[in-house]
Amino acid sequence: MDNIAGQKSGLMWAVHLSVLALVLLWLFPTVGLFVSSFRTADQIATTGWWKALTAAEQNLLIRAADPDDEGVQQQVDGVWTISGNLFEEDGRPPATLSVWGTSSREIDAYTAGETADLGDGEQITVEANGDYVLTAQEQMSGRGQRVFLTAVIAPEFTLENYQNMLFDPKNVDGMSRAFFNTLTVTIPATVIPILIAAFAAYALAWMEFPGRALLIAAVVALLVVPLQLALIPLLKFHNGIGIGKGYMGVWLAHTGFGLPLAIYLLRNYMVGLPRDIIENAKVDGASDFQIFTKIVLPLSFPALASFAIFQFLWTWNDLLVAKVFLIDATGRTSVMTNQIVELLGTRGGNWEILATAAFVSIAVPLLVFFVMQRYLVRGLLAGSVKGG
Template identity: 65%
Template sequence: MDNIAGKKSGLVWAVHLSTLLLVALWVLPTFGLLVSSFRTGDQISSSGWWRSLMTQESQLPAIRLAGDEVQKDGAYVIEGQLFDGAGAEISRWGTSSKEPEAYGADETATLNDGVTLTVTAAGSFALKSAASMADMRMPRVFVTAATPPEFTTNNYSLVLFSPLAGQTIGQAFLNTLTVSIPATIIPILIAAFAAYALAWMEFPGRALLVAIVVGLLVVPLQLALIPLLQLHNMMGIGKSYLGIWMAHTGFGLPLAIYLLRNYMAGLPRDIIENARVDGATDFQIFVKIILPLSFPALASFAIFQFLWTWNDLLVALVFLGTGNDQQVLTGNLVNLMGSRGGDWEILSASAFISIAIPLVVFFAMQKYLVRGLLAGSVK
């Protein structure tokens, strides 16, 4: 727009560059976690994710030798492989944690009692001794090796099917789905009828009700926790799916009514008046005219409510139990952060499973989300 005055702006490159920088800043954190979730635990802890495409020189955890003893040329020999990592190349190794890089590849070290140990670059070792080593405590080997980049999907199968925080992520995924689908669908219908009444029916107290809905829009749900838990216990629901569905329905209603009312109030008056003149009842007008026309607003709200119920932690912590068949993804993730905080291969894969569905919904339905945001906040 600044070019209108005939001045070709020299700032264009600056704009491109700063936008690129901004986008990079916003994408990089998620991208880092995504890359990490496909690396092995050893790799994650030995180098940053931004070096995942490079060959890495790193010190591996200590390996205790093991193998069967055979007699060869009058000496006792144990041979074997240190690790089965194909392509890894050992540069230095040692037998004590104080000097983990004492020897080079193919060098031979003399241990106690005349035992010798040779480690090749490819990772095979040979332990030789004049006497039998059956009673000897096997030595540990510290290895510094260059490992080629390696990606794996094991993390995902691990977290999906084995219970790490008392529950598998796969189960938590199902639970979350169980919470969010009904909690998305039920409020829509209730809100749609109320929104129609508030937008198109004349009755005393209508303006007051709209004001109340706007007020309830910002009431923090923190206030609702204890009274509602008491109420649920009194009604015999306790901590259950029924309880959380009802809670999410209640908490989602103000936004639903507000969004839908604003949208419906903007529909052309003629259509509705004509239908009235033709003898349609309010119920018919609502079902046959308003509902189909309001599809964009319904979709907007559905996306909001779905993202909100899927991503929610607080309501699930309070209104659902922590059992295997009730804990949701976010709760499981918080537990994992507490108990397996350093195991990034587990955390990153779990986190990605929990954000995958919202991201898919987001990219597929972004148009409606934006529309809903604009209708919901711009006055």
């Protein structure tokens, strides 16, 4: 008994550690994406999200005030002077400057408080807090003086990324359209395979007919067929019957790829339902359709919900199937995953916008998962221990 108890205890620890590892693998990138969506571009480019709460050293390029702006230049004792604070003029919070320079090749040529000779009688002095004084013997013109500096920047969080993503006319039209396109793809692609799989699972679980075992074996075999193997033949078939590059084509594609798992999961669950209930209903004269709709379906709700979660998350986050069966030249049917790819192509350096767009795209799947996770656990556990 001690051995058995010890084996159970060891197995329990292994299960707990495995679950913890899976939770952390899922949690870290999600939290990182969420934190990055509130950080500035400089912070994202300089440090990882796990250092978001600590000050970080950054290399910055900031221009002094433009000499041509009204009231910027002042003549003091015959010397033209421009003064200000580099961080304030660049819209940054207060920071501490260590080294600076006037050329990209020597960004550490001077320390805080030193004066740089710019030639033609111009000089600039930069202090540790970002205050600067630019002087010249003659009135200055043109753009403001460039200053390359290394400074310790305090942590900064902003809602500007979400404002740009959700309210900027350049982004809002594409993202909002992609959001509703994704819903148009995901909801039917989740409901249709559940309806078909529920009927098929009941037949394979409780109806006797020739070839049932072969059909069950075929369903299990289809679980291991790679998705990529069927893309080209299926696309040619869709084009041949006139449903390629449209919602109907992508709905049927997701239905076909999701049916094997749905039938397998629901069949295993339905087989474990109490046989007495089914037999008593048949004795009372109930037809198979009545048994299916009034007894089996209500009792199978956990399994139905668990597959619905899987299918919803897969279709919502899908890019490959949407690229093959849906995308048109105008982009009017573009889904969110493809819209983010397009955003990456046009604004590849704006990682803060990309992080925000990615987190917006996973908000709905996260909501669905947390709302229905109890059904997911019940359905998967029941389907795994019951069978026949």
